[in-house]
Amino acid sequence: MLNKVTAPIGYVAKIGKFIFLTVFAILALFPFYWMLVNSFRSNDQIYSNALGFPEQINFDNFVRAWQVGNIGTYFFNTLFVSVVAVALILVISAMAAYVLAKVWNSKVLYLLFSLGLMIPAHTIIVPLFSIFNKVGLTNNFLSIILSYLAMELSLSIFILKGFMVALPKELDEAATIDGCSRTGAFFRVILPISLPGLATVGILAFLFCWNEFLIPLVLITKSEMKMLSQGIQDLNGQYVSELGVMFAGVVMMALPVVVVYLIFQEQVIRGMVAGAVKG
Amino acid sequence: MKKRRDMAFSAFFLAPALIVFVLLIIIPIVMTLEYSLTSWRGVGEMNFVGLENYIKLFQDRNYITTVLNSFILLIIGLVVQLSFGMVGAFLVSRLNRGYKFYRSVYYLPSIISAAAMALLFSIFFNADMGPFNEILSALGFGDSIAGRSWLSDSSVVIYFVAVPQIWQYMGQQFIIYLAAVQNIPEELFESASLDGASSAKMFFKITVPSLRPITSVVVILIITGCLKAFDYPWIMTTGGPGYSSSYMAVMMYREVFKNGHFGYGSAVAMSILFISLILVVIYNQANDSLGSEKNQEKRARRRRMKI
Numbered sequence: 001m002l003n004k005v006t007a008p009i010g011y012v013a014k015i016g017k018f019i020f021l022t023v024f025a026i027l028a029l030f031p032f033y034w035m036l037v038n039s040f041r042s043n044d045q046i047y048s049n050a051l052g053f054p055e056q057i058n059f060d061n062f063v064r065a066w067q068v069g070n071i072g073t074y075f076f077n078t079l080f081v082s083v084v085a086v087a088l089i090l091v092i093s094a095m096a097a098y099v100l101a102k103v104w105n106s107k108v109l110y111l112l113f114s115l116g117l118m119i120p121a122h123t124i125i126v127p128l129f130s131i132f133n134k135v136g137l138t139n140n141f142l143s144i145i146l147s148y149l150a151m152e153l154s155l156s157i158f159i160l161k162g163f164m165v166a167l168p169k170e171l172d173e174a175a176t177i178d179g180c181s182r183t184g185a186f187f188r189v190i191l192p193i194s195l196p197g198l199a200t201v202g203i204l205a206f207l208f209c210w211n212e213f214l215i216p217l218v219l220i221t222k223s224e225m226k227m228l229s230q231g232i233q234d235l236n237g238q239y240v241s242e243l244g245v246m247f248a249g250v251v252m253m254a255l256p257v258v259v260v261y262l263i264f265q266e267q268v269i270r271g272m273v274a275g276a277v278k279g
Numbered sequence: 280m281k282k283r284r285d286m287a288f289s290a291f292f293l294a295p296a297l298i299v300f301v302l303l304i305i306i307p308i309v310m311t312l313e314y315s316l317t318s319w320r321g322v323g324e325m326n327f328v329g330l331e332n333y334i335k336l337f338q339d340r341n342y343i344t345t346v347l348n349s350f351i352l353l354i355i356g357l358v359v360q361l362s363f364g365m366v367g368a369f370l371v372s373r374l375n376r377g378y379k380f381y382r383s384v385y386y387l388p389s390i391i392s393a394a395a396m397a398l399l400f401s402i403f404f405n406a407d408m409g410p411f412n413e414i415l416s417a418l419g420f421g422d423s424i425a426g427r428s429w430l431s432d433s434s435v436v437i438y439f440v441a442v443p444q445i446w447q448y449m450g451q452q453f454i455i456y457l458a459a460v461q462n463i464p465e466e467l468f469e470s471a472s473l474d475g476a477s478s479a480k481m482f483f484k485i486t487v488p489s490l491r492p493i494t495s496v497v498v499i500l501i502i503t504g505c506l507k508a509f510d511y512p513w514i515m516t517t518g519g520p521g522y523s524s525s526y527m528a529v530m531m532y533r534e535v536f537k538n539g540h541f542g543y544g545s546a547v548a549m550s551i552l553f554i555s556l557i558l559v560v561i562y563n564q565a566n567d568s569l570g571s572e573k574n575q576e577k578r579a580r581r582r583r584m585k586i
């Protein structure tokens with residue numbers, strides 16, 4: 001009896017749930033579909049119908065964006081800066097996290113570093129500009145690499161400390177007894193065993209470096225040294241009448257990140273949640 | 280002996296992080312505060328003017344506009360991201376199949392560059408060829424609506440800049456809620472469904488109250504995220520027409536790097552930090568007084584949550 005009454009409501013709820021989930025999935029995916037399709041279409045085709053399908057697969061937009069729009073140069077600039085910054089972030093934050101987790105659990109330092117989680121880039125960007133300008137490092141990759149390092153340090157130390165605290169104490173004790181110095185134990189035992197934690201931190205840092213816009217916008221003005229996010233902005237100014245080129249530029253900027261995400265999804269999501277909840 | 284060696288080791292291993300952190304985070308914050316008390320224009324003497332810049336902010340109509348714009352973004356963000364985050368996490372966590380699919384899909388936009396997404400949306404809303412107007416006219420709207428150039432209309436442009444950003448980061452709050460929903464004991468739902476409770480009832484009676492501690496984290500994330508917003512308006516409209524689509528961070532950038540007002544722009548930057556702090560404190564106070572009786576229990580639950 002009871003079941004007969006609730007059954008239709010159950011169906012309505014199921015259909016409602018399905019519609020909700022599907023509508024939001026389409027909303028999330030539509031821009032990706034749209035940019036990909038239009039990156040293969042000619043300008044005339046896009047102008048006549050911006051929601052149409054490509055008539056043939058045409059790579060002209062990619063070639064033009066890569067060469068004329070300078071996306072090729074920006075792509076390798078961004079890749080270089082991101083890789084160097086991520087490497088520095090990993091080494092420096094792992095060293096600090098190890099001390100805080102295993103050697104000297106200083107509450108004061110932990111609080112100091114956690115302060116960085118609350119500082120957005122724009123509250124420090126003006127002094128960063130004048131400092132780097134004074135020492136002649138504007139229009140130099142070093143200035144953005146150091147700024148990225150500073151911005152990502154807090155979150156990375158947080159996540160890595162959480163990871164290293166959970167490592168068994170016997171591990172580095174055994175290593176020190178075997179004649180390793182603490183430094184040796186760190187590089188030979190702790191770092192390799194922390195690889196999952198390092199992967200999470202490294203991927204989060206890479207996503208940040210790849211996508212950051214304000215910091216390079218302020219510190220880099222020379223056109224051949226710009227980052228992809230700036231290149232994307234320039235496409236908007238210079239190629240207003242070449243929509244296909246703009247779509248191709250967006251695709252090339254998004255593609256590496258999507259690939260990284262598809263491979264390392266679990267780490268990305270775990271790191272994001274850990275950082276957010278602890279911060 | 281061993282202690283001393285540990286201290287030397289700690290100092291050596293902490294030094295790089297500390298140096299970078301102090302030189303490039305702590306000192307710059309103090310410098311921003313210092314700049315904000317001067318009339319510095321980037322070159323020449325720094326003249327101390329006290330709180331003059333801050334007083335000027337309150338009389339600056341452009342600044343008031345940017346504060347209101349930041350709040351519009353914040354309100355849309357709170358409404359959309361909190362409700363989607365909770366409902367989405369509730370529904371997805373109870374799926375038998377497709378859990379991973381929806382999780383990946385909803386989070387996907389959050390990892391893409393905001394600059395790239397903003398460029399995409401500026402084409403989408405373009406008056407001449409943008410699909411948005413095409414869709415409107417296909418829905419039967421006349422040229423007075425479907426022919427409007429939304430991004431140069433100062434009365435509505437802020438919504439066209441704000442909504443895409445809220446859309447892009449919806450998945451972020453969803454993912455945090457999803458992790459938290461899974462820590463709600465399954466027996467609660469089982470006994471509720473034995474009692475014949477509907478999904479809606481379970482959502483409001485079990486999920487929403489259990490998520491309260493994590494909601495406070497999410498709200499703070501939305502506040503800080505929305506108040507520092509910059510990329511979308513700068514790419515889509517450069518904050519215009521006038522200041523109609525500028526947020527506070529856009530005004531800071533324009534004042535400092537376009538007009539050369541280092542002092543005044545730094546005051547804008549500091550005001551973002553102050554407003555964020557004030558909002559977070561107000562929110563925490565309200566949250567605490569609302570749940571003061573159950574606080575003890577909630578804190579215990581939060582501690583137990585392993586994410």
